[in-house]
Amino acid sequence: MAVIDDVARLAGVSKATASRALSGRGSVADATRQRVLQAASALDFRASPAAVSLATGRTGAIGVLAPAIDTWYVSTLLRGIAEAALAHDLDVVLYDLGRGAEMRERVFERFLQRHHIDALISTTFALTHREVSRLASIGIPAVALGDGAAGVRSWCLDDERVGTLATEHLLSLGHRRIAHVGGSTVLDESLFAAERLRERGYQRAMRAAGLQPEPTLLHDPTADASYAHALSMLRAPDRPRAVFAATDEIAMGILLAARSLGLRVPLDLSVVGVDDHAYAGAFDLTTVRQDPREHGERIVDWVVADLRAPSGDTSHELIAPELVVRGSTAPA
Amino acid sequence: MAVIDDVARLAGVSKATASRALSGRGSVADATRQRVLQAASALDFRASPAAVSLATGRTGAIGVLAPAIDTWYVSTLLRGIAEAALAHDLDVVLYDLGRGAEMRERVFERFLQRHHIDALISTTFALTHREVSRLASIGIPAVALGDGAAGVRSWCLDDERVGTLATEHLLSLGHRRIAHVGGSTVLDESLFAAERLRERGYQRAMRAAGLQPEPTLLHDPTADASYAHALSMLRAPDRPRAVFAATDEIAMGILLAARSLGLRVPLDLSVVGVDDHAYAGAFDLTTVRQDPREHGERIVDWVVADLRAPSGDTSHELIAPELVVRGSTAPA
DNA sequence: CTGTTAGCGCTTTCAG
DNA sequence: CTGAAAGCGCTAACAG
Numbered sequence: 001m002a003v004i005d006d007v008a009r010l011a012g013v014s015k016a017t018a019s020r021a022l023s024g025r026g027s028v029a030d031a032t033r034q035r036v037l038q039a040a041s042a043l044d045f046r047a048s049p050a051a052v053s054l055a056t057g058r059t060g061a062i063g064v065l066a067p068a069i070d071t072w073y074v075s076t077l078l079r080g081i082a083e084a085a086l087a088h089d090l091d092v093v094l095y096d097l098g099r100g101a102e103m104r105e106r107v108f109e110r111f112l113q114r115h116h117i118d119a120l121i122s123t124t125f126a127l128t129h130r131e132v133s134r135l136a137s138i139g140i141p142a143v144a145l146g147d148g149a150a151g152v153r154s155w156c157l158d159d160e161r162v163g164t165l166a167t168e169h170l171l172s173l174g175h176r177r178i179a180h181v182g183g184s185t186v187l188d189e190s191l192f193a194a195e196r197l198r199e200r201g202y203q204r205a206m207r208a209a210g211l212q213p214e215p216t217l218l219h220d221p222t223a224d225a226s227y228a229h230a231l232s233m234l235r236a237p238d239r240p241r242a243v244f245a246a247t248d249e250i251a252m253g254i255l256l257a258a259r260s261l262g263l264r265v266p267l268d269l270s271v272v273g274v275d276d277h278a279y280a281g282a283f284d285l286t287t288v289r290q291d292p293r294e295h296g297e298r299i300v301d302w303v304v305a306d307l308r309a310p311s312g313d314t315s316h317e318l319i320a321p322e323l324v325v326r327g328s329t330a331p332a
Numbered sequence: 333m334a335v336i337d338d339v340a341r342l343a344g345v346s347k348a349t350a351s352r353a354l355s356g357r358g359s360v361a362d363a364t365r366q367r368v369l370q371a372a373s374a375l376d377f378r379a380s381p382a383a384v385s386l387a388t389g390r391t392g393a394i395g396v397l398a399p400a401i402d403t404w405y406v407s408t409l410l411r412g413i414a415e416a417a418l419a420h421d422l423d424v425v426l427y428d429l430g431r432g433a434e435m436r437e438r439v440f441e442r443f444l445q446r447h448h449i450d451a452l453i454s455t456t457f458a459l460t461h462r463e464v465s466r467l468a469s470i471g472i473p474a475v476a477l478g479d480g481a482a483g484v485r486s487w488c489l490d491d492e493r494v495g496t497l498a499t500e501h502l503l504s505l506g507h508r509r510i511a512h513v514g515g516s517t518v519l520d521e522s523l524f525a526a527e528r529l530r531e532r533g534y535q536r537a538m539r540a541a542g543l544q545p546e547p548t549l550l551h552d553p554t555a556d557a558s559y560a561h562a563l564s565m566l567r568a569p570d571r572p573r574a575v576f577a578a579t580d581e582i583a584m585g586i587l588l589a590a591r592s593l594g595l596r597v598p599l600d601l602s603v604v605g606v607d608d609h610a611y612a613g614a615f616d617l618t619t620v621r622q623d624p625r626e627h628g629e630r631i632v633d634w635v636v637a638d639l640r641a642p643s644g645d646t647s648h649e650l651i652a653p654e655l656v657v658r659g660s661t662a663p664a
Numbered sequence: 665c666t667g668t669t670a671g672c673g674c675t676t677t678c679a680g
Numbered sequence: 681c682t683g684a685a686a687g688c689g690c691t692a693a694c695a696g
Contacts, residue, residue, distance in 0.1 A: 054689080056692090057672080358676090361682085383688090
């Protein structure tokens, strides 16, 4: 491993000049820069990130804090983040919180300990005040996707709007008996606040139409749990004619249950989900779309810009959802 | 941010002693160690990873190189890796290769440049000789999950066995017209070798039973593509009575297509997949199980041990698959 | 525009 | 068992 001294010597300049030529900071005569660059590539020189980091305070990495990375939403988001980070020549270090929040404190202490990242992207659950100020005190700016904390720039899908959009779609088709199946009653309070907002949007839309909301919350919003729940919900004599599911995964469980009960979708039952999950097309599922991959890219771009020139921007931005109509919904 | 000097001063010892006490390396009087530890916690001291890394050459992070992280397999694996890494107090830095392999060289150059990780876990596709020796020359050991390169410790699901297991299950039920739907004919050669092995296992089992194999390879192994393909496959007059799908995702597409054509599963059609995907239960899908989360943990444990005491072990280990029978398969 | 001189914060010989 | 001193490899003033 060649070090910068070797490069400097080969180019016949000092370490400082070599450093300037390589980093682009500071002015160097063009001819000199060329020589340094050539020497560097001849020696296959790569700066030690530890040394750079020690000298500059910059690590060249961003952290991502996320629950349940084996999830469509989070993994798709991660993909967007990873791609954008690559484009900006940043490493991404991943902190998985698992399903619950038990690991949270541990993870937090752990990565706070190391000043290993230049910025933190927190997803899905809200950061606490203490966490934010803790990060700020060691100079790590945080941004959030999903529930944002005060003092932190954040983006969040307009989840209440998601609920009204989905519900109004069903209402506009003439449905009256519209159920809602959401999730996450037992998980950490700060997690999955989104689903409570979706439920609220549903309730609003129903009441506005003079109808009685009938929400159910699964304690575990998986396809399995949803399937089991839908089986009993759809067997009831006064079964709903339409369902707004808080996620596509829940919707899939419902669709599968409906078919195994012999109900025809959308003739006997209309279903709308949320996400536009990778399988939504195969299920021909009407859904409210969000694009986590694009969100990931957008956030990384913002973080990179803010790292270069801190903006102090701590605004909370709502992302507008979009209805995608497929074949799982039809007039009542 | 307190530095080690502050701790040393508060404890009334030298930096060197403080460092020894904190790291546990070298011998320190018990009383002294106690004072140092107290001072450290009083000052909320955390060693700068950049400084540690510069002095020791260790980074405290492992890299994961993976294609398509927004995939059930990879994201579940990632979860196992992240959890195990957390337990070992290691950061995990993520390199996503996307779907194809265009990014590969770029990513490779990029993280080679930085000596930012202590070890690399490569997943799904094989490392080239050049890549392995390149990594070795800068002292980064690599391990592989999936196709392993020579000189690299690796684990791999026994994919040919997967194919025979699935096919033999269908044969044992009395099926004769068994189709196979696999994937990835257009992607990078080194990617998804797994599916070719699964196909080979299928061919072997079919020939051994004196039957004619009928494999199809989707150029894009998604649920959507699978759905579209299955529609035409199942409409043919001489349609298969059983299908071995190379992944659960492909199987789901087939199941959805079958149902939309009015075919009853498993009465009119038996389907077996591979993975035991999170949705396999909801689909009541018979499948050949693999457990990427557990694989991730196992690999990290191995890497950690090898980092402590290099074993020189470069063996290639096959992981035995396991058939999980559910309701999507029945006697012919 | 370029070289010299100090560090960044930690670990590690080497003496004592 | 402990302290002094010498780096790890790079960048950032500060002169010139």
